[in-house]
Amino acid sequence: xxxxxxxxxxxxxxxxxxxxxxxxxxxxxxxxxxxxxxxxxxxxxxxxxxxxxxxxxxxxxxxxxxxxxxxxxxxxxxxxxxxxxxxxxxxxxxxxxxxxxxxxxxxxxxxxxxxxxxxxxxxxxxxxxxxxxxxxxxxxxxxxxxxxxxxxxxxxxxxxxxxxxxxxxxxxxxxxxxxxxxxxxxxxxxxxxxxxxxxxxxxxxxxxxxxxxxxxxxxxxxxxxxxxxxxxxxxxxxxxxxxxxxxxxxxxxxxxxxxxxxxxxxxxxxxxxxxxxxxxxxxxxxxxxxxxxxxxxxxxxxxxxxxxxxxxxxxxxxxxxxxxxxxxxxxxxxxxxxxxxxxxxxxxxxxxxxxxxxxxxxxxxxxxxxxxxxxxxxxxxxxxxxxxxxxxxxxxxxxxxxxxxxxxxxxxx
Amino acid sequence: xxxxxxxxxxxxxxxxxxxxxxxxxxxxxxxxxxxxxxxxxxxxxxxxxxxxxxxxxxxxxxxxxxxxxxxxxxxxxxxxxxxxxxxxxxxxxxxxxxxxxxxxxxxxxxxxxxxxxxxxxxxxxxxxxxxxxxxxxxxxxxxxxxxxxxxxxxxxxxxxxxxxxxxxxxxxxxxxxxxxxxxxxxxxxxxxxxxxxxxxxxxxxxxxxxxxxxxxxxxxxxxxxxxxxxxxxxxxxxxxxxxxxxxxxxxxxxxxxxxxxxxxxxxxxxxxxxxxxxxxxxxxxxxxxxxxxxxxxxxxxxxxxxxxxxxxxxxxxxxxxxxxxxxxxxxxxxxxxxxxxxxxxxxxxxxxxxxxxxxxxxxxxxxxxxxxxxxxxxxxxxxxxxxxxxxxxxxxxxxxxxxxxxxxxxxxx
Numbered sequence: 001x002x003x004x005x006x007x008x009x010x011x012x013x014x015x016x017x018x019x020x021x022x023x024x025x026x027x028x029x030x031x032x033x034x035x036x037x038x039x040x041x042x043x044x045x046x047x048x049x050x051x052x053x054x055x056x057x058x059x060x061x062x063x064x065x066x067x068x069x070x071x072x073x074x075x076x077x078x079x080x081x082x083x084x085x086x087x088x089x090x091x092x093x094x095x096x097x098x099x100x101x102x103x104x105x106x107x108x109x110x111x112x113x114x115x116x117x118x119x120x121x122x123x124x125x126x127x128x129x130x131x132x133x134x135x136x137x138x139x140x141x142x143x144x145x146x147x148x149x150x151x152x153x154x155x156x157x158x159x160x161x162x163x164x165x166x167x168x169x170x171x172x173x174x175x176x177x178x179x180x181x182x183x184x185x186x187x188x189x190x191x192x193x194x195x196x197x198x199x200x201x202x203x204x205x206x207x208x209x210x211x212x213x214x215x216x217x218x219x220x221x222x223x224x225x226x227x228x229x230x231x232x233x234x235x236x237x238x239x240x241x242x243x244x245x246x247x248x249x250x251x252x253x254x255x256x257x258x259x260x261x262x263x264x265x266x267x268x269x270x271x272x273x274x275x276x277x278x279x280x281x282x283x284x285x286x287x288x289x290x291x292x293x294x295x296x297x298x299x300x301x302x303x304x305x306x307x308x309x310x311x312x313x314x315x316x317x318x319x320x321x322x323x324x325x326x327x328x329x330x331x332x333x334x335x336x337x338x339x340x341x342x343x344x345x346x347x348x349x350x351x352x353x354x355x356x357x358x359x360x361x362x363x364x365x366x367x368x369x370x371x372x373x374x375x376x377x378x379x380x381x382x383x384x385x386x387x388x389x390x391x392x393x394x395x396x397x398x399x400x401x402x403x404x405x406x407x408x409x410x411x412x413x
Numbered sequence: 414x415x416x417x418x419x420x421x422x423x424x425x426x427x428x429x430x431x432x433x434x435x436x437x438x439x440x441x442x443x444x445x446x447x448x449x450x451x452x453x454x455x456x457x458x459x460x461x462x463x464x465x466x467x468x469x470x471x472x473x474x475x476x477x478x479x480x481x482x483x484x485x486x487x488x489x490x491x492x493x494x495x496x497x498x499x500x501x502x503x504x505x506x507x508x509x510x511x512x513x514x515x516x517x518x519x520x521x522x523x524x525x526x527x528x529x530x531x532x533x534x535x536x537x538x539x540x541x542x543x544x545x546x547x548x549x550x551x552x553x554x555x556x557x558x559x560x561x562x563x564x565x566x567x568x569x570x571x572x573x574x575x576x577x578x579x580x581x582x583x584x585x586x587x588x589x590x591x592x593x594x595x596x597x598x599x600x601x602x603x604x605x606x607x608x609x610x611x612x613x614x615x616x617x618x619x620x621x622x623x624x625x626x627x628x629x630x631x632x633x634x635x636x637x638x639x640x641x642x643x644x645x646x647x648x649x650x651x652x653x654x655x656x657x658x659x660x661x662x663x664x665x666x667x668x669x670x671x672x673x674x675x676x677x678x679x680x681x682x683x684x685x686x687x688x689x690x691x692x693x694x695x696x697x698x699x700x701x702x703x704x705x706x707x708x709x710x711x712x713x714x715x716x717x718x719x720x721x722x723x724x725x726x727x728x729x730x731x732x733x734x735x736x737x738x739x740x741x742x743x744x745x746x747x748x749x750x751x752x753x754x755x756x757x758x759x760x761x762x763x764x765x766x767x768x769x770x771x772x773x774x775x776x777x778x779x780x781x782x783x784x785x786x787x788x789x790x791x792x793x794x795x796x797x798x799x800x801x802x803x804x805x806x807x808x809x810x811x812x813x814x815x816x817x818x819x820x821x822x823x824x825x826x
Contacts, residue, residue, distance in 0.1 A: 012625045014450050015634070016441035019432060028429035037427050038462060042453040049451060056469065073607040073624070074615060107797050112608050132798065153626075155799065212430055276696075276717065282708070283691070283699025286717040290695025293771055293800060301723035303716060304689065304699040310714035310757060314727075344723060358706050387706060 001174065002062030003038045004030050007053055009069035009078050010152060011044035022067045022150075022157050029161060033169055034176040034225060035063060045075035047084075054085040058145050063169075068152030070135035072115045078149055079120055079138070086142050088123040092116075096127065100134055125149075128164035132156040139168060146172070176225055179232035181207075181240055183220040184253040186400045193218055193247070200242045207235055216393040217259065220247075252403055259399045260288045260295075266406040267298035267348070274402070275346035276302035277315055277336040279327065279353040280366065285395045300344045305336065315339030328353050330367055333378045337369030348372050348405070350398045356387045364390050368398045372405055414589060414638070415475030416451045417443050420466055422482035422491050423565060424457035435480045435563075435570055442574060446582055447589030447638050448476060458488035467498040471558050476582075481565030483548035485527045491562055492533055492551070499555050501536040505529075509540065513547055538562075541577035545569040552581060559585070589638055592645035594620075594653055596633040597666040599813045606631055606660070613655045620649055629806040630672065633660075665816055672812045673701045673708075679819040680711035685760040687815070689715035690728055690753035692740065692766040693779065698808045713757045718749065728752030741766050743780055746791045750782030761785050761818070763811045769800045777803050781811045785818055 006027070008020035020042055027037045038061065043053045050069075057064045069078030083090050097119035104111040118135050121127055128137030128148075133156040138149040148165055150157045185193060190213040197220070201209035207224035222239060224232040244251065253262050267274055276285050282304055289299050303314045308327050311317040317335040325331045336351035354366030364383040369376060381397055383390045419440070421433035433455055440450045451474065456466045463482075470477045482491030496503050510532040517524040531548055534540055541550030541561075546569040551562040561578055563570045598606060603626040610633070614622035620637035635652060639645040657664065665675050680687055689698050695717055702712050716727045721740050724730040730748040738744045749764035767779030777796040782789060794810055796803045 011621075012623050012634075014440065014453065015623075016437050016444060018625070019434065019437060021432065024429050024432060027427065031429060038457060038459070039466070040427065040455040044451060046451070052473070053452070060465075072604045074611060075623075108795055109602070112604055114608060115604060155802065210428075210430055278696070278699070280703075281700070282703025282712070283689075283696030283701075283715075283717070284703075286691070286696025286719075287694070287700045287804075288696075290693075290717075290719060291801065291804075295695070296719055299695070299719050301717040301719040301727065302696075303727075304696070304703075304714040306699075306703060306709055306712050306714040313757070314714065314716075344726070388704065391700075391704075 001034050001036070001176075004035050004063035004065060005039040005041065005057050005061045006037060007057060007064065007066045008040070008042045008152075009045065009050060009066060010042075011046075011075070013042045013068075014044050020067070022152070022154055025154070025158060026065055026067070026161065029166070030063070030065075032178050032180070032223070033166075033173055034178065035169075035173070045069060045077055047077055047081055050077055050081040051085045054082055058085065058142065058147075062145055064145060064147045065150065066147065067150045067157060070118070070137070070149060070151050072112075072117050072134070076117070079117075079122060082138075082140070082147060082149060083122045086122070086140070086147075090120045091123055093119050093121050093127070096121070096136055103134060122149075128160055130156055130160060131163070132159050137164060139164065177227065177229045177232050179224050179226075179229060179236055181222040181236050182254065182256055183243070183247060183251045184217060184256070184259070185220060185247055185250045186217045186252055186259060186396055187250050188218070190218055193220070196246050197243050200239065200246070204235075204239055207232075207239055209239070216389070216396045249404070249407065252400065258292070259396065259403065261292050263399055263403050263406065264289070264292045264295055264298050266403065270347075270406065272347040272406075273298055273300050273344075275300045275340045275344035275349045277340035277349060277351040277369075278302065278304050279306060279311070279336070279351075280356045281352045281391050281394050281398075282306055284391055285350065285352060285398055288395050288399070300346050302340055302344065302349075303336075311336060315343065328355055328362070328365060328367060330378045330380060333367035333369035334371075334376050337371035337378075338376055341371040348402060350402055352394050352398055354390070354394060356390045356394075358387050366390070366394050366397070368394065368401055370398075370401050370405055377401075377405075414447050414449070414587065417448045417476035417478060418452040418454070418470050418474045419450060420470060420477065420479045421453070421455045421565075422458065422463060422479060423455075424459075424488070426455045426481075427457050433480070435565070435567055438567070438571060439478055439480070439574065442579070443476070443478075444591055444636075446586055447591055448582075448586065458482060458490055460490050460494055463490055463494040464498045467495055471498065471555065471560075475558055477558065477560045478563060479560065480563050480570060483531070483550070483562060483564050485525075485530050485547070489530070492530075492535060495551075495553070495560060495562060496535045499535070499553070499560075503533040504536055506532050506534050506540070509534070509549055516547060535562075541573055543569055543573060544576070545572050550577060552577070587640070589640055590642045590645050592637050592639075592642060592649055594635040594649050595667070595669055596656070596660065596664045597630060597669070597672070598633060598660055598663045599630045599665055599672060599809055600663050601631070603631055606633075609659050610656050613652065613659070617648075617652055620645075620652055622652075629802070629809045662817065662820065665813065671705070672809065672816070674705050676812050676816050676819065677702070677705045677708055677711050679816065680761070683760075683819065685819075686711055686713050686757075688713045688753045688757035688759035688762045690749040690762060690764040690782075691715065691717050692719060692724070692749070692764075693769045694765045694804050694807050694811075695719055697804055698763065698765060698811055701808050701812070713759050715753055715757065715762075716749075724749060728756065741768055741775070741778060741780060743791045743793065746780035746782035747784075747789050750784035750791075751789055754784040761815060763815055765807050765811055767803070767807060769803045769807075771800050779803070779807050779810070781807065781814055783811075783814050783818055790814075790818075 357363035754762035770776035
């Protein structure tokens, strides 16, 4: 199996502020094909150093993925440097230029002269269209080496890799079947989860198990590589049959769906609608719920009641209740959720009130309310971390609270 | 001034889960000394590839920082690989071995045999003691090249760099000062901005200008390096005096503050309060506004009116207005902003309604309303990209709309 290296291009990636994260995605994708990444390099927008890097890689590796430096400006040198390093010329493609012009026009803009640069393609390269941006990618087979030139913006890069690179690589590489399972888990710390399932997964080298904490939830990946799909699936079945009972209903998704997607599906299947009342999260919860396409099928809307006055005015939380218990309290979370449910006419309503910090006492103390057809419940949690983390974690807890309610409406959680 | 490169060693840094972040710290430290980082490499724990990487770096660069691979196990190869690459032998230091034994004893543990490996030092290297761990660092002057071998754990690395490397580097390097400026710009595409200011910045190699697009806005960085701070500031003044008038009020921040922070400061200084009415963004706008600590000083709250019915019920948008114009229209954006302002009693209110997609026609069409003490204005925009991008860009446009209003309340924008 060939080895790969990844070269990220851009002077901003050599500053103390920015790091190349595309390589994580690319490594994941390449590994899934059975290709190992053996070196990653970051170089700036400098012709000499870039050429030197490319020449070194071509001499060493069989698959080279270059990211960035395909933009329209002076310092976007990837095309030129690769062409020079390989001793190939650059060819202007009028059809790409026309496509670029049409693309700009569709945004109501006129293409400026410098964008013509993006219509130059290295001699012998295959053009890889860019659905999400203006920089086309390029695929070059040079002797026994494959070079891929991909745009730097992650959304453009991912779409192009999926649609253009993956099919080409699959054709090229010896068939090896990879099968994966993913459990998305919420409601326990990474170290607890690891302690729970390590006795199982450490007994296997195939499948490989990786545990990844992502914004307050955990992804458990299992990857089996075999010569047939049946073999791989059987291996995964064997390990999953031991892991799943340990995690139980803390697994909220087995197909990669996000928590907000899962609650959307649950609500929709019950013909139920949700509303929210947010204080500390200030819209993050609604923002997550509506990140799911067609969320209007299960989400009505809600209230951002950041000030105490708004809690009273928009949600009808009695002012003396706030005065008596403070805005961060069980009774206020309850009144917020009930107010949102009643005023929107939704079946369920989530509320969040708490101290997100950074200043003051009790930072991380949060009350999450859930009004449902059965009544209203409130959870009190104390979250670690900074303002951003506390706010994001609160939305996880709120969504999981609702998920468990929808799965067990009679109340055992 | 010499250039530096950073080599991070460790197979775990070539997995999809882990990334080298030590280089961000090291870059920051080196930049402060006037040393630019021109290349970063990640290699695995493999002798051949590691030696190849070290030889390449020694041939190219004057300062080489190697991180990781100094542990006691089989796959900790940095010491060996550097010694071989430089043609030097390894020398056992009994005093380091004794220090290691004492250190283990102080933790109540007995040193195991493999830890003796950490007492080997490359011929001619200076030992850099490790306060926080067991792996000593090494400082090697090889011809005109400096190599630093530092431990991988960030706390050990940072402590060693501060106490051991920094004093040595300061003695070695000519004194030089780095000064930076940052303009954050919103409201124009990267290529347009580049075309506008490239005629200025391309005439200077000092300061160095980099342009970076980040979630729909642009950061323009200028870095000047001189022997005195006054010289550096004078150079920056000279270039900025030409760039600033070209960008005008599209520059929203000169100190790194985010757009939401800037509007927070503007509102607070005018003792004014904001509310929002969000449809397509579903809470993202409120989420951004409340990401700023103490946002309760200028933000009251708002409404997530995702369904048409909620626009009527919560904001008083007439149902026949929606029927006549559709929910994505200038009159509805206006009625939403006015409704939010009136119902919260805020001074300003922003509304967002549009098609975020992915399905349906007119994806990316957005109407942003701004109700202010002067009345209400609506902007119509057509945004490119997918659902996530359209939603995030809409919040940029909304916040910038408000920023310009606050700066020019009499209406010229």
